[in-house]
Amino acid sequence: MRYPILKIYTEKIVENGQILIKECAKNGISLWAVTKGMSAHPEIALAFKKAGFQILADSRISNIVKMKEAGIESEYALIRIPMPSEIEDTVRFCDYSLVSELESILEMSSTCDRLKKEHKIVFMIDMGDLREGFWPTELDRTYEKLKDISPYLKISGVGANFACASGALPGRENLTRLLEYRKEMEYKLNRPIDLVSGGGTCSLVQMIKGNLPEGINSLRLGESILLGTDSSEKFTLTMLSQNTMEIVAELCEVRVKPTLPIGEIGMDFSGNVPIFHDRGNRLRGVLAIGKQDIRIEGLVPLDEGVEVITASSDHLLVDLEDCPKKYYAGDKLRFRPDYPAMLSASTSSYVHKIFS
Numbered sequence: 001m002r003y004p005i006l007k008i009y010t011e012k013i014v015e016n017g018q019i020l021i022k023e024c025a026k027n028g029i030s031l032w033a034v035t036k037g038m039s040a041h042p043e044i045a046l047a048f049k050k051a052g053f054q055i056l057a058d059s060r061i062s063n064i065v066k067m068k069e070a071g072i073e074s075e076y077a078l079i080r081i082p083m084p085s086e087i088e089d090t091v092r093f094c095d096y097s098l099v100s101e102l103e104s105i106l107e108m109s110s111t112c113d114r115l116k117k118e119h120k121i122v123f124m125i126d127m128g129d130l131r132e133g134f135w136p137t138e139l140d141r142t143y144e145k146l147k148d149i150s151p152y153l154k155i156s157g158v159g160a161n162f163a164c165a166s167g168a169l170p171g172r173e174n175l176t177r178l179l180e181y182r183k184e185m186e187y188k189l190n191r192p193i194d195l196v197s198g199g200g201t202c203s204l205v206q207m208i209k210g211n212l213p214e215g216i217n218s219l220r221l222g223e224s225i226l227l228g229t230d231s232s233e234k235f236t237l238t239m240l241s242q243n244t245m246e247i248v249a250e251l252c253e254v255r256v257k258p259t260l261p262i263g264e265i266g267m268d269f270s271g272n273v274p275i276f277h278d279r280g281n282r283l284r285g286v287l288a289i290g291k292q293d294i295r296i297e298g299l300v301p302l303d304e305g306v307e308v309i310t311a312s313s314d315h316l317l318v319d320l321e322d323c324p325k326k327y328y329a330g331d332k333l334r335f336r337p338d339y340p341a342m343l344s345a346s347t348s349s350y351v352h353k354i355f356s
């Protein structure tokens with residue numbers, strides 16, 4: 001066995017998915033399952049399909065192609081608005097995409113015509129998070145230019161994103177406005193617009209709190225399925241499992257050392273001047289995992305008494321003084337990753353993924 005390991009309990013992820021599909025269906029909401037948090041690993045895509053998700057969504061076309069090449073039959077959605085240079089691939093490889101540039105939509109329209117291939121778009125509107133989306137004041141002008149798009153290019157719905165770039169949360173007020181924009185668009189384009197895609201896990205939290213207006217009929221969920229958590233407001237999703245994965249790393253040194261560094265203190269690995277408190281001599285361990293492997297700040301120790309001290313590119317230092325168990329070099333410690341930690345571990349080729 002080679003360490004560090006990202007251990008994934010696939011069955012727990014399947015269960016989370018099944019619960020979410022059921023609970024959201026009660027509210028008239030269908031789901032896109034977002035694979036990007038785990039770099040679209042085929043095992044994760046399979047778990048999502050086993051849970052019953054019809055649409056797999058990812059931010060990268062290369063991830064979508066990877067899942068298709070792994071033979072995973074599904075509808076696929078591209079949820080990062082396409083780069084102008086990848087319009088043709090978007091139409092070729094994806095069934096749905098989120099869009100927010102008129103020029104891109106028009107280019108998609110002619111690509112659909114040329115390839116004689118159907119593609120569905122979700123028209124993103126910026127409701128305040130200031131990442132992707134048309135600005136509400138330019139909608140009218142934009143609709144005018146959409147009247148002649150290809151019959152192969154379907155406007156499937158409107159959507160918004162929240163709590164990503166700026167932390168703007170979804171709520172009854174801004175989602176009601178999104179529903180009004182949908183109505184206006186139906187009227188101006190004189191065609192039905194079915195889907196109202198109200199956000200990610202942060203919007204699931206609003207659904208549970210009863211803050212979603214009726215009419216929001218689609219969400220794009222990643223974090224809640226994969227980790228059973230919500231980072232937008234640390235809401236506890238009691239219906240889901242949080243023990244879906246863990247990081248396992250090996251101790252390569254265990255020794256009693258002072259807690260205050262010795263000598264003149266310059267900058268640490270990250271360019272900060274570290275501040276330490278004198279706690280006397282304490283037992284500490286060096287784990288063979290570092291910032292090159294994973295976002296250390298997102299690790300929560302699962303073994304009793306273990307405390308993270310700091311990390312450099314390849315070493316994670318932990319305080320072991322208060323552990324009831326006696327640790328030696330060669331022992332393994334376990335940590336629960338948060339979303340950014342999972343993201344980095346799944347991307348790193350130094351972290352071995354083990355699915356069980």
Ligand SMILES: *Cc1c(COP(=O)(O)O)cnc(C)c1O
Pocket residue numbers: 034036037059079080161199200201202220221222223224
């Ligand atoms: C990543 C992403 C999601 C998924 O968000 P979670 O918080 O992981 O549920 C949804 N929509 C878009 C556009 C995204 O980029």
